[in-house]
Amino acid sequence: MAGYYNTEKSVPFKIGLFCMLAILLLLTGCNGGDEQWHTKDISGLLPPLVFTLTSANRGTVVHAEDYRGKILLMYFGYMHCPDVCPMTLSRLQNAVSQLGKGAEQMRILFVSVDPQRDSLQELAQYTQAFGRQVIGLRGSQETLQELTRRYRVTYGYDKPDADGNYNVSHSSAVYTFDRQGRARLLIRDKDPLSAIVHDLEQLLGEEG
Amino acid sequence: MPSVVTLITPWEFSPTALVTSLGGAILYWRGMRQRRRENRRTGFLPALSFYLGLFLMYAVMQTYIDYLSQHMFWVHRLQHLVLHHLGPFLVVLATPHKVLGRGIPVKWRQQFLLPTWYSWPVRKTYRFLQNPVVAPALFVGLIYLWLIPEVHFEAMLSETRYKIMNWSMLIDGLLFWWLMVDPRPPSGPITLHYSMRIVILWVVMILQIVIGAYIALSEKVLYDVYSVCGRAWPISPITDQTIGGLTTWIPAAMMSVIGILLVIRLWMRKSAENDQESVSVADSKQV
Numbered sequence: 001m002a003g004y005y006n007t008e009k010s011v012p013f014k015i016g017l018f019c020m021l022a023i024l025l026l027l028t029g030c031n032g033g034d035e036q037w038h039t040k041d042i043s044g045l046l047p048p049l050v051f052t053l054t055s056a057n058r059g060t061v062v063h064a065e066d067y068r069g070k071i072l073l074m075y076f077g078y079m080h081c082p083d084v085c086p087m088t089l090s091r092l093q094n095a096v097s098q099l100g101k102g103a104e105q106m107r108i109l110f111v112s113v114d115p116q117r118d119s120l121q122e123l124a125q126y127t128q129a130f131g132r133q134v135i136g137l138r139g140s141q142e143t144l145q146e147l148t149r150r151y152r153v154t155y156g157y158d159k160p161d162a163d164g165n166y167n168v169s170h171s172s173a174v175y176t177f178d179r180q181g182r183a184r185l186l187i188r189d190k191d192p193l194s195a196i197v198h199d200l201e202q203l204l205g206e207e208g
Numbered sequence: 209m210p211s212v213v214t215l216i217t218p219w220e221f222s223p224t225a226l227v228t229s230l231g232g233a234i235l236y237w238r239g240m241r242q243r244r245r246e247n248r249r250t251g252f253l254p255a256l257s258f259y260l261g262l263f264l265m266y267a268v269m270q271t272y273i274d275y276l277s278q279h280m281f282w283v284h285r286l287q288h289l290v291l292h293h294l295g296p297f298l299v300v301l302a303t304p305h306k307v308l309g310r311g312i313p314v315k316w317r318q319q320f321l322l323p324t325w326y327s328w329p330v331r332k333t334y335r336f337l338q339n340p341v342v343a344p345a346l347f348v349g350l351i352y353l354w355l356i357p358e359v360h361f362e363a364m365l366s367e368t369r370y371k372i373m374n375w376s377m378l379i380d381g382l383l384f385w386w387l388m389v390d391p392r393p394p395s396g397p398i399t400l401h402y403s404m405r406i407v408i409l410w411v412v413m414i415l416q417i418v419i420g421a422y423i424a425l426s427e428k429v430l431y432d433v434y435s436v437c438g439r440a441w442p443i444s445p446i447t448d449q450t451i452g453g454l455t456t457w458i459p460a461a462m463m464s465v466i467g468i469l470l471v472i473r474l475w476m477r478k479s480a481e482n483d484q485e486s487v488s489v490a491d492s493k494q495v
Contacts (some may be wrong), residue, residue: 045366149219152365154279154438173436186365188436 004064035202039176039187046175047182051073051147053111056123056136058162064181070107071203072177076153078114078168079126083109086130088189092174094133096198102204105179108134113144113155113170151175151183178203210272219275220367224375229266233259236304239311254302256401257435261298265378267386269378277332279433282451288377289455292351293463295380300389301470305390339388340400344408347384350376355419357430364433388467402475404466413464420457424450 015055047200049064069144073092077085096106112118115138116123123136139147148154154186160166176185176199184203187196218225236258240250242340267273287421324330333375333380354360354373363369388409394401400408423430429445439448448488 022309022399040361042362042365045362045369152367152377152437154275156438156441167442169438169442171436171438186436188432190432 001066006031014100018079025059031153032071037104037116037202038198040192042183042186046124046151047206048183049177050150051137051139051180052143053137053147054120056120056127056138057118059124066121067107067109068181069179070105071076071179072107072109072181074109074177075173076111076113076148076171078170079118079122080114080165081168081170084172084189088174089127089130091193091196092187093134095193096131097199098197099200099204102201104134104141105204106200110134111137111139111147113148114157114168115139115141115144140186176200176203178206215272217272218270219272219278222371225266225269229262229270231466232262232308235308235311237311239307239309239324242310243307248349250307254304254307257298258304258307260300261295261300261302263316264298265295269374278370279434279438279449280443281434283440284364285452287374288351288354289375289459292347292377292381293385293460296378296383297463297467298387300382300386303391306403310400335398337383338398339414340408341403342413343384343387345381348412350380351416355423357432360431361433361436364437372456385467389470389474391474402471402478405471408463409467409471413461416460416464417457420453420460422453424453424457426453 005127022134027038051064052061054060055062073096075085075088077088079085092108096103096108099106108131110123112123118136118138120138123138124191127136144155146193150172151171153173155168155170158167158169172189174187175183176187180182185199187199235253240255243250252467268277268290273287276283278284291438309321314384315448354377356438363373386419388405390399392399427446429435429449431449432445435445440443
C-alpha cells in the first residue's frame, strides 16, 4: 500500500464533485433572465445573423441588416421538398397569423438550399402562396455554404433518378432572430404550435 | 465526393490546434537531434508512437473529419475515441517528456518552463488532477457530461462550447493515460501503484460500457441535434445512434484492456528488477 500517495480520499473527491457540478451548471445555461421559453432557447450560442442573398419577392440583393427591427424566422428548405418544408412553412404562417398586429413585425425567411432548381420567379410564387410574411431567398452555393456553416447546419443532394429528380437533405429547425438580429430560439418540428405562438409573443413583447 | 483539398483543409480553422501540433512535432524533432549529439538514442518506436498520436489528434480536429463529426453522431464518437483515448495514449506511451524537454532551448527551459512547472500552484493543480479518485472521475465524468442530451445539443450548436468539449477531452486524455502508463516506479509521490492503476482502468471500463450500451441499445433517439442540423449523408437516426453507442462501448473498453496489459508488463518488469536487486544484496551478504 506504500505506493498510494493520497491519505484522504474524501476531500479531493468532494472538490472534484463540486467542480463537475459547477461546470454542469455553467453549461446548462444560467445565462438567461427570468423568461421561460417553450421552444429551445439558444441565446448566446450562435452568432448574429449575417447574409447577402437575393430576395425572390423583390428580385434584388438583400442583407440581414435590411431586416433589423423585424423578428425573423429562418428556415432552410427547397421547393421540391415533398412534405417537411410546406408543412413547416404553413405551421409558421399559422403561428404568425395568430399574433394579430404583431404579425406585421415578423418575417419568415425561406432560404433555398437547392438554387439550381429553385428559380427566383418560382420561389416568389411558392413563398407567396403561404403568406405575405414569407420571403424566399436564393444565393450561390458559396454564400449558402457560408450561411449554413455559420449556423452549423448542413445540406446535401441525393443522386438524381431517371427523371432528374433528387432529394435534398436539410435542417429541420427554424432559427429565430430578435429585432437586433441575435439568434434567440430554435424551433424544432416536435414543438407544438402553442409553444411557438407563446415564444413569438414573448419575443414581440421585448423592448427594441 | 469532396475534393482532396476539402478533405485536408480544416472545417473550422483553429490556430491553437495548429500551433500545439506543429510545436509538439518540432520540439520532439529538436529533442531527438539534441539527444543524438549527446549520444543517446531515442528509439524508433517511441518516436513513431508520439508522431502517430499527434497526427491522429490533429487529423480528427482539423480535417474534413471535423465536419463529419459535427453532422454525424457516430463520427463524433469516433472523433472522441481518438481525442480521449487513442491519440493521448500513443503520445504518452512514447514517454515524450524527456525528448520534448531537450527540444526546448536551454534558456527557456531554465528560466521559464522548469520554474513554472515546479511552482506550487501548478504542482498543486497537477497533483489534484492526478489523484487516484479525481483522475478516473474526471475521465469518465467528461464522457458522461458531454453526452447529456441537452449539454450535447448546445455543444454541437455553439462553436465555443464545441471547442471546449474537444479540448477538455484531449487534455484530460493526456493526463489520464500518462497516469496509467507512467513507466517510473511507483515509489515517488506522483506515480500510482500498479494495482491501483489496474483498478482504475477496470472501473472506467465498466462505466464506459454502461453508457455505451445504454446509447447503443436505446430505442428512442437521444441526440436530436443531428436531425436539427442535418446529417452529412442520409442515414437513419437510430442506426447512427447505435453505431455511435457501440463506438463508445467496445473500442473504448478495449483501450482499458490494453492499458491493463501494459501496466501488468510494467509491474512484472519492476518486480523482476527487485528480485535481481535482492539476489545481489543476498549475494553480497554471503560474501
